[in-house]
Amino acid sequence: MSLLRNNHTRTSKTGEYATSEDFYRLFTEDMTSLYLFSLLLTGHHETAEQCFVSGFTDSVKGNRVFKEWAHSWAKRTILKNAIQIVAPLPHVGSDNFAVIQTETNGKGQSTQDQSAGMASVLALRDFDRFVFVMSVCERYSDKECSLLLGCSQQDVRDARMRALQQIAESSKRAAAAQRQAIQKTPALAAAVEREAARKQFTWSGDALCR
Numbered sequence: 398m399s400l401l402r403n404n405h406t407r408t409s410k411t412g413e414y415a416t417s418e419d420f421y422r423l424f425t426e427d428m429t430s431l432y433l434f435s436l437l438l439t440g441h442h443e444t445a446e447q448c449f450v451s452g453f454t455d456s457v458k459g460n461r462v463f464k465e466w467a468h469s470w471a472k473r474t475i476l477k478n479a480i481q482i483v484a485p486l487p488h489v490g491s492d493n494f495a496v497i498q499t500e501t502n503g504k505g506q507s508t509q510d511q512s513a514g515m516a517s518v519l520a521l522r523d524f525d526r527f528v529f530v531m532s533v534c535e536r537y538s539d540k541e542c543s544l545l546l547g548c549s550q551q552d553v554r555d556a557r558m559r560a561l562q563q564i565a566e567s568s569k570r571a572a573a574a575q576r577q578a579i580q581k582t583p584a585l586a587a588a589v590e591r592e593a594a595r596k597q598f599t600w601s602g603d604a605l606c607r
Contacts, residue, residue, distance in 0.1 A: 487548050513567070517567035520563070
């Protein structure tokens with residue numbers, strides 16, 4: 398009887414619904430990651446804040462969601478709000494990456510405090526950025542993306558390919574710029590060489606001690 402009672406207790410806890418307090422705690426404790434998700438989708442801080450707040454409001458309204466699904470539900474709510482506010486449309490044309498980057502910077506989005514990888518995502522066109530975040534970062538299927546974005550699955554595949562190509566090009570440019578900066582600064586180049594030599598020496602010493 399005790400074993401059956403324990404199993405029933407575990408089952409009921411697993412199947413508990415998330416309360417408003419659970420969502421409040423989730424949005425408070427995971428504020429950084431949820432806001433970053435919103436920012437990657439929208440590409441703009443003010444819009445990201447709007448989507449984050451709307452996602453929080455929608456989540457605490459008392460939707461019957463199991464606790465173990467609360468985080469996924471919160472992200473999906475933010476995603477739906479972002480789609481509604483930004484209204485990303487499939488891109489038609491062959492504009493180069495430089496034009497896209499200029500347009501994004503024109504929104505007032507500063508990427509000086511962002512990593513090169515994040516900056517390259519924020520520089521994507523709206524539709525391509527949504528597809529990249531949804532299909533590559535969040536692992537949504539092409540069918541799910543097409544249903545949520547109101548487009549064809551081919552639109553999704555094309556956008557993902559463009560996004561991956563543009564991010565790769567951006568990474569190459571960033572690496573090239575870093576190499577040029579090091580080469581133009583002899584002292585920095587020497588410091589990099591010393592650090593590389595030190596790490597190699599440390600690694601060799603560790604290997605010998607094993």
